[in-house]
Amino acid sequence: MISIKNVRKAFDTKKVINGLDLEIPRGETLVIMGRSGCGKSVLLKIIAGLLSVDTGEVWVDGTEITKLKKKPLNQIRRKIGMLFQSAALFDSMTVAENIAFMLDQHTDLSQQEMRKIVDEKLKLVDLHGVQELRPAQLSGGMRKRVGLARALAFNPEIILYDEPTTGLDPVTCTEINELIRDLNQQLEVTSVVVTHDMHSAFSVGTLMVMLHEGKQLAYGTPEAMINEDNPVLQQFILFGAPDQILNIDNPTLKKFTGRKPQ
């Protein structure tokens, strides 16, 4: 579904992504992990076409997007929904207007039809009666849910999540993780999740990649990542959030938490 081929991206002299290759098969949920500044969010923005690459190719659903002009790129973007770290809701609009924005811009649906879709998407993210509220009146968790509902409005085939649990309390984090997992199962979409939160990573990911110094350090299923004999990866997983990992009902993980980082 998404294929990254030898991508390089630098800001001035700082090389953020340095020859990255990555495959994200259809229907999988790939978690991108790595230390701050390793290029996780930059990679997500490259997939969304928000940032250009210096060299390399990015294929989304069979189309190479790095050299596309705005119009065909926007056609590809209609297949993509993105949940931003801060939710990025439009302050000047209500929740309903935020969710209906893409429908309003790109379809001829009537107000009534759009209202129906808005209600449907809000139900998917387990929110009710917030249609007329402004983003400033919502809590952090509610904003993320509304952001997710907006990302789902155009029935995307790919959903990109930029640190979906950052800044939320543990209970809300767990709810958001469950929501991401449920949505991926219900809608059968391909998802890419950038996160530092190991609890979140192991809750939602069916595949994982660890970025280090702009390159792929490790790639595989959560189980394979745990058994990967790489000190940088092991330290990241263990020091990331060991207590939370302990709580995951996964025998392999439980076995792993008994190991000490090298």
Next chain:
Amino acid sequence: MRNPPSESASSNGLAFLIKNRLHSTLSEIGEACRLLAETIFQIFRPPWQFDLLMKQLLFIGFNSLSVVLVSGFFTGMVLGVQGYVQLKPYAVEGSVAQFVSVSVVKELGPMITAFVLSGRIGASITAELSTMKVTEQIDALEVMGTNPVKYLVVPRFLACSIMLPTLTIFSTFAGIFGGYVAVVSLFGFNGYFYVLEVQKNLYVGSVLISLIKATSFGMAIAAVGCYKGFSISTAGGAEGVGTATTGSAVISLITILVLDFVLNHILFNILGLI
């Protein structure tokens, strides 16, 4: 102990600083011109969203009307008082109406309106757009397949270009009326004579000059406001928004002054309009 820098080293440092500053200024001007060109290109491309334009027209026009009227009125009053006092020793105080009307129509009407709007609207455009940039709302627009220049810049640019000449007409009338109130009430000037003199000295060419200037100022205010709002980096945060907003107000004022000089030269010197 470190040696003090030699004279040639410090002059090299200064040259490097000037070169860097010049380079960044020129690249900023280039970026601003690129945004302006894309804005003009997007104005003519469908779909046209008149609801967004109406919202901006209302925000810029209706909300600025009172402050523009008050500024114009008091500027006219000051001109009336100054004009009368300065002309009286030469026994030509009868020309005060001509002095007020010509000054207000050709110069101060568009200028005062532009100054008020650059502080009020230009800064507000920058604050709004830069906040949208740091909170990733502009990225969200792009991901949703909406061109931010078309959606955010075009309505503001058009609204400023339309409302500035409209508000200039109001501020000009307020200025002429302010001059009338000042000279009639303070110096006992003949009100009928004042109105006759204003009518006699008001030419179509003068009004045209006023409107050309006002439209140009409106475009400049919107272009600077939008460019400063878009040019902030996502990591700029609240400090970046503040810096961009202040920068926008300052650059708008300087741009208006420079543009005023250039337009005066072109309209009066080269084209010979009166």
